[in-house]
Amino acid sequence: MGQVTATAERTIDAPAEQVRALVADYAETRPKILTEHYRDYEVTEGGQGAGTVVRWKLQATSKRVRDVVATVSEPEPGTLVETDANSSMVTTWTVREAGARSLVRIQTSWQGASGIGGFFEKTFAPAGLKRIHDGVLANLDARARS
Numbered sequence: 001m002g003q004v005t006a007t008a009e010r011t012i013d014a015p016a017e018q019v020r021a022l023v024a025d026y027a028e029t030r031p032k033i034l035t036e037h038y039r040d041y042e043v044t045e046g047g048q049g050a051g052t053v054v055r056w057k058l059q060a061t062s063k064r065v066r067d068v069v070a071t072v073s074e075p076e077p078g079t080l081v082e083t084d085a086n087s088s089m090v091t092t093w094t095v096r097e098a099g100a101r102s103l104v105r106i107q108t109s110w111q112g113a114s115g116i117g118g119f120f121e122k123t124f125a126p127a128g129l130k131r132i133h134d135g136v137l138a139n140l141d142a143r144a145r146s
Contacts, residue, residue, distance in 0.1 A: 005109040006126040008133035012102045014144035019102040020078055020095045022144060024049040033139035037132045050074040054082075060128055104140065106133040 012019055022029045027047030034041060039057040046052035052072040059065050068089065070082035082091040089110040096103045108129055 003109055003111060004126060005107060006129035006133065007105065007107045008130045008137055009103060009105045010134070010137040010141060011098055012104055012137075012141045012144050013100075014102055015100060016078065016095055016097040016102045019104060019140070019144055022140060023093050023095055023104070024074075024080060026052045026054050026072065029143060030054070033136055033143055035132060035135040035139065037135075044069075046072070049080065058132075060132070102144075104137060106137065108133070 022033075025048060027043050031041050034056075037059050039059060041056040042054065044053045044055060050073050053069065054072070055067075055069045057065050057067055066089070067086055069085040070091070071085065073081045073083065075081060078095045080093045082093075084090070087110060089108060091106065091108040094105040094107075096105075
């Protein structure tokens, strides 16, 4: 059983403070930037940044659905960490200044399966999840520009 990690980054043509506010808005912005891979999205506590609790189903493949209940923390300004209560999955959103623009990074890690299933998970899951994250970042970019 090894650590599996998927990472996606995008430069967004908007100030970091604006993008941070969008990323931290789990009530209004987040449901609008999620791709079709996310179902049944619901804020169960809070809605803005740290202390928020959200749930969703992540349909990574036609056969792979993960039921996520994430609690949000903010260990430092510009970084939000979503920790899943149902698994070892942790997703970290980081927004950094890049001049007048922002660099946004989404990184998801979890403990992979063991054996041959773990080999395939570690080999293929990061690329699939990166594509999902890329879609979310594209939607975030469009939202920041509107």
